[in-house]
Amino acid sequence: MRSAIYARVSTLNGQSPEMQLAELREYASRRGWEIFGEYVDSGISGSKESRPELNRLMSDAHRRHFDVVLCWKVDRFGRSLKHLVNALADLDSYGVAFVSLRDNLDLSTPSGRLMFQIIGAMAEFERSLIQERVRA
Structure with missing residues (x-):
């Protein structure tokens, strides 16, 4: 099975996607899955629907370059339930x-x-709380 790995960090101050990537690589290895590619968005909010690497991943998925997307947590893939x-x-x-x-x-x-559905709703709720704190 061919896999694609997606990682995201929303800020560049001290955060690195490397921990996410290491765990995802290990998971793919344990499952015996080939890694087709790694897609990493750094310094980009999860509330943005358009992210360069996520866009590339979706384009490659449409072309069936891989069979499964591996993500560290749902909120790394996005924080908007609609998205x-x-x-x-x-x-x-x-x-x-x-x-x-x-x-x-x-x-x-x-x-x-x-x-x-439950986790996605919680991620959207957390994003709302973050926005509220930023405005305060």
């Missing part, structure tokens, strides 16, 4: 699975899809 639902529906229509390592989430299962 998450749309992006994951696109992946599903391309025949590409989605696995969130830390959330223990595999969207190829009914329970995984239910958990995704």
